[in-house]
Amino acid sequence: MAVNSIDTAPGEAVFAAVDLGATSGRVITGRVGPGTLELTEAHRFANTPVRLPDGLRWDVLALYQGMLDGLRAAGRSGPVASIGVDTWAVDYGLLDADGALLGLPFHYRDERNSRASERLPDGCGVRELYAVSGLQHLPFNTVFQLLAHRATAQWGTARTLLLMPDLLVHWLTGSVGAESTNASTTGLLDARSGDWSPELIGQLGLERSLFPPLREPGDPAGTLLPHVAEFTGLPAGTPVTTVASHDTASAVAAVPATEAEFAYISCGTWSLAGLELDAPVLSEESREANFTNERGVDGTVRYLRNIMGMWLLEECRRVWDRAGMPLGLAGLLADAAASEPFAAVIDPDDASFLAPGDMPARIDAYLLRTGQTPPRTPGGYVRCVLESLALAHRRTLRRAAELAGRDPVRIHLVGGGSRNELLCQWTADASGLPVRAGPAEATALGNILLQARAHGLVGDLAGLRRLVARTQELRLYAPRGDRRAWDRAEARLGPSIGCVDTGATTGPKGTEV
Incomplete structure (x- = not known):
């Protein structure tokens, strides 16, 4: 190029x-x-x-x-x-x-x-x-x-x-x-x-x-x-x-937050959803809820959970492409928007979704195993995936706030997923918090700005984020609709999503990302 x-x-x-x-x-x-x-x-x-x-x-x-x-x-x-x-x-x-x-x-x-x-x-x-x-x-x-x-x-x-x-x-x-x-x-x-x-x-x-x-x-x-x-x-x-060489750390550095209490979702192949803290949370409750304490810029802690992200959708699209059904993302999202709400929901972190393969068939198997009816159209699968991700975002951020004693007033959704209007809107609807979407290139921005800071062109982390907020295209999604429908959908997933069997020495049930 x-x-x-x-x-x-x-x-x-x-x-x-x-x-x-x-x-x-x-x-x-x-x-x-x-x-x-x-x-x-x-x-x-x-x-x-x-x-x-x-x-x-x-x-x-x-x-x-x-x-x-x-x-x-x-x-x-x-x-x-x-x-x-x-x-x-x-x-x-x-x-x-x-x-x-x-x-x-x-x-x-x-x-x-x-x-x-x-x-x-x-x-x-x-x-x-x-x-x-x-x-x-x-x-x-x-x-x-x-x-x-x-x-x-x-x-x-x-x-x-x-x-x-x-x-x-x-x-x-x-x-x-x-x-x-x-x-x-x-x-x-x-x-x-x-x-x-x-x-x-x-x-x-x-x-x-x-x-x-x-x-x-x-x-x-x-x-x-x-x-x-x-x-x-x-x-x-x-x-x-040296930059924040974990791509999520660079992305979080570029979150355009101007408020003190915020939550973030770095959404791409994975959704990394959490809070930025000054100290780790190492309680037994935190371990059982399977939250991670990773280092961020300037000694901060990225307190978050890994959630299977747009991988689910991209694997579905690969299967459809191989079957001679090359479906564009815009058309799929339009079909998803027109599909029946909450017809089927999955736990995105179920271990069956980890490996590459036939994702629609795995979604079918999960839904049949949990007494639900599989979708009949590609748009139905996309709606199932996106609504399920929005529910996972909601549950993860609520639990993070409880464990860390925080009360975020806004969610910043950065990365490639910020371009997906349905996912952004449904995350706002499910959580009841406004979602500020963008920048899509948060990782590259964080990488570049940390270099610029080392060369004296950018100030502290707050100043770096203000520069992102002033210069990048962002979009705000306000919560809408009745959250009781999201409550009912979440109840179908059961209480164990994202939790660890405290007696296990294997990976957490349903979270083997």
Whole structure:
């Protein structure tokens, strides 16, 4: 894709965000200055996992090449002041003593993770893990992936663990580090201190030396290696700046909140719904409700739950496409709006919806299992999915507010889901709170603004958010209708949605995302 030249005025600079999601990656440039925040997409590329005989893997070499191609395209538009990298969480690569990657990184949807999450060492069960890390118990958490990986012959040659964005930064700069917001998703970070937990690492039989020193958003991560600079055409001294490398952390940083008490939903493949707090909530009630305490920018805590998000809809569309029914999103949403309300509802986090496959058939099976009638049209499936997501948003945010002692006055819904008017309106209707939708590119904005802040162009987190609110297209959805219909629909899901069986050492019932 050709990129037009980006002109900058005094006091402005251009930053490049490498933003990798579960299905695609892109490089986006952002021009930032006083009252200015403009994004341009330089390059977009697919993120296609590969299934090998030993499991599902990320094609990280293709991702790295796509990133380099994107940086070359970004450089053609003009000087780039800095580069930042964010990706999804939990997945990692292992390096040997020479710094070589030991195989393609495993995918968090690989089946090995669920098996490993059932075999925790004695004395280190789910309660003990939560008391230290405060992390939502999910079978793909890094800690469980490592327990599975430890049983392989490859493990004996591993010397360094790098989470996905840290691995890509290492290839750009040669430096080694672990960015804190992403490190907090491993299950091995102390939620109170913000440091690696030697107690948990030791109890799980892991080597402390595997885990690099921590970096904070805004820290310098190095400069481009000569061969990288040569390929991309960027100057050899181009800095790479540490950003909130967990994509959700960057998205939350860009939430355009101007009020103190707000809730957020970062909605894409997943819906991450929660609150921003000053300290973690590590109570037994919080663990039973399966809330996570992940680090945010400036020492904040992202207190949230993972909810299966637009994955459900996109998997349905893939099935229909393969069946020769290529249905456009606009038409599907129009059909959904005309379909019968609350004809069928699902728990989006039911374990049967986790893996890739025939999502309409899985929805049918869930509905029949729960005494409901499956939809007869694609629009009916879409309505079922979106109403169910709105209910999950409502229940999750209400429970978060109860556990944290907060009273949010507004929901900020950011990410790709903010473009879905039905989901935004139904989330407002279900919750009884106004929903402010946008920006859709919250992750890239957060990435770019944290670089700009490190370079002195943006002030504190509140100022960063005010800039987003002033410059980005946002839409407000006011609650409407009778919420008693939402109450009745929620009652059909039963009381256990999103809760953990407190006696279990496996993943939480219905929340294996």
